[in-house]
Amino acid sequence: MLLIWGLRVFYHTVSQGTFHCRTCGGDRHYRRRAGRRFVTLFFIPIIPLNKTGEHVQCMTCKTRYVTDVLSLPTAAQMQAALPAGLRAAAAAMLQAGNRGSAAARQQAVAAIQGAGAQGYTDADLDADGAQPAEAVRSALGEVARQLTPDAKEWFLAEIVRIGMADGPLTDSERRVAEMIAMDLGMTQAQAVGVVTMAERAARQN
Numbered sequence: 001m002l003l004i005w006g007l008r009v010f011y012h013t014v015s016q017g018t019f020h021c022r023t024c025g026g027d028r029h030y031r032r033r034a035g036r037r038f039v040t041l042f043f044i045p046i047i048p049l050n051k052t053g054e055h056v057q058c059m060t061c062k063t064r065y066v067t068d069v070l071s072l073p074t075a076a077q078m079q080a081a082l083p084a085g086l087r088a089a090a091a092a093m094l095q096a097g098n099r100g101s102a103a104a105r106q107q108a109v110a111a112i113q114g115a116g117a118q119g120y121t122d123a124d125l126d127a128d129g130a131q132p133a134e135a136v137r138s139a140l141g142e143v144a145r146q147l148t149p150d151a152k153e154w155f156l157a158e159i160v161r162i163g164m165a166d167g168p169l170t171d172s173e174r175r176v177a178e179m180i181a182m183d184l185g186m187t188q189a190q191a192v193g194v195v196t197m198a199e200r201a202a203r204q205n
């Protein structure tokens with residue numbers, strides 16, 4: 001009888017979830033798989049040999065990636081980061097200024113809704129204002145990883161406009177704007193530039 005020996009890698013799934021597949025361009029289901037080489041007899045694994053390492057496979061287009069791909073944010077996470085960052089920053093600005101001001105609150109709600117959180121209301125501002133400083137910093141860190149330099153300037157200008165909705169920036173509002181700029185990874189010169197432009201625009205209105 002002829003014995004058919006062979007050598008083949010067999011995979012098993014270690015975990016699964018959602019990741020962003022850059023090949024087929026979207027948030028997709030993935031399988032994280034670990035492989036092991038086997039000696040086969042009649043195509044059946046008989047003797048286990050070495051492990052071959054793990055990979056991540058897109059279940060839609062079947063592309064395989066190194067496991068580092070799982071550390072990248074999904075599109076859904078990116079979409080959530082912007083309103084979350086804006087909420088945290090707007091609440092910090094309101095706390096620094098006059099948080100009873102209807103004009104400032106309206107400006108904050110409009111900015112947050114404009115960033116994609118359509119259901120956001122005035123009542124949510126108070127809940128966001130109770131966030132610990134650590135939560136604000138981590139939300140800003142998340143958004144900073146994803147925004148381009150231009151988008152960071154836009155983000156900061158949105159926050160500065162909230163501070164100026166009820167009059168010129170106070171010292172504590174200015175300090176909050178500088179802190180937010182720092183958490184976004186902007187230089188002080190960039191931050192001053194954004195604040196100056198916003199103040200100039202407000203004077204012209």
Ligand SMILES: [Zn+2]
Pocket residue numbers: 021022023024025028058059060061062063
């Ligand atoms: Zn894919």
